[in-house]
Amino acid sequence: MKRIKTLNTRKLIDQDLSKCGCGECQTSCQSACKTSCGVANQKCEKSAN
């Protein structure tokens, strides 16, 4: 596609809500913010979900 460049991203739509969510990841607020919620910058413990 000469006018469109698509970044390599983790495809959310293909993930099964009942199978992902192992919960081993950090609770977002514990790393540095303490006064806001952001999950997008959190690490996944097993990104192969």
Next chain:
Amino acid sequence: MIHQYKLNGNNIVLDVYSGSVHVVDDLVYDIIGLYEQKSKEEIVKLMLEKYKDDETVNEEEINNVFEDIEELKKNKQLFTKDTFENKAFDFKNRNTVIKALCLHVAHTCNLNCEYCFASQGKYHGERALMTFEVGKRAIDFLIENSGTRRNLEVDFFGGEPLLNFDVVKKIVAYARSIEKEHNKNFRFTLTTNGMSINDDVIDFCNKEMDNVVLSLDGRKEVHDHLRKTISGAGSYDIIVPKFQEFVKKRGDKSYYIRGTFTHNNVDFTNDIFHMADLGFTELSMEPVVCSPNDPYALTEEDLPKLYEQYEILAKEMLKREKEGRPITFYHYMLDLKNGPCIYKRISGCGSGCEYMAVTPWGELFPCHQFVGDSKYSLGNIFDGVKNKELVNKFKNCNAYARKECQNCWAKLYCSGGCAANAYHASGDITGIYEYGCKLFKKRIECAIMMQVEKEKNENN
């Protein structure tokens, strides 16, 4: 749903429900903007008119763009429909375990910061230190309520946790002594104002703490204006050398220099760059959360300046990375390839169900920001969680719980936002803190733009 915006010379199209990010030229950007509003014939006509001076644009080329868009749609990378919404409403029925505790080991502080949400560490209550017995019971409570979850997090918080450092050490030693037999892995974090840092603290924390959060607001005059000692003097000169020593000895282990910006320093990037000049590279800077009546509260007039600051920061970070002297900004750490799963993106921070705060007396609250508000008491670590109704409310407090988030493109990046901020701004945890939303969206736009630029650099 899509979100499209222009930043730093890039036309960026975000497909919300697939998480796909596309960088497109002006023609595609315009067509995508009109795609769901007008017929193909109308769009072709509009584009031929708009790009009449562009020799690369003709009807055939426009048709090619439509084919590309259709292909991306077919691959579920553009205009992807929301398939998560109905499932998200079952979230209150999900089984959750407690995997993280914020231990308020000291409801007292050796600083007197004007903007402190914890009311100078007292959380509007009595000064108190957690005993080892309470801390030990908190560790047992966490293990008992964590099911098969292996990674457990404990954050030493206050007030100032180093005012109760001996108990912190004992709690860590206790947790370490039993983690293997329970097949657990404790990850400790300590948040400190730095006043009590000494060699003992540095050695212990660099051995045991997975992460340390060091509070510094940036430039001396900014920091000292609000972060004062009990006698009213500035604390910058005391803490900065301690932080430098701490971080120098920390090696590769995680840390954050974490600041708060207020109406007094809307040019907060200068504070972030000051932190970098001091030799720190892992940085976080948060907008102050306070009453709109406070003199340092951020205002509507500040917003355009803050947006500009976030852009300045993103561009400067890209520049520094190219120059081989990168800095990390907490909110720009976006990993598009290996970031959080969709479950995490919908369910959010886990406050009130997976994450709880423990007071010095062992009382449980949904998170540190609710401590001291008796309406939000969940129970205690001795008798367990009693207010199940409240836990269920927090379980369901997710990306789909708020009507204001329904048409928001950012909801899978913030999960609907911070429950405490929503509560303080709207009176309900399922409300929103609109000002925070505006800043959050700007940060995500900048963070995605940085990923676009990095990919461009990798391909060049």
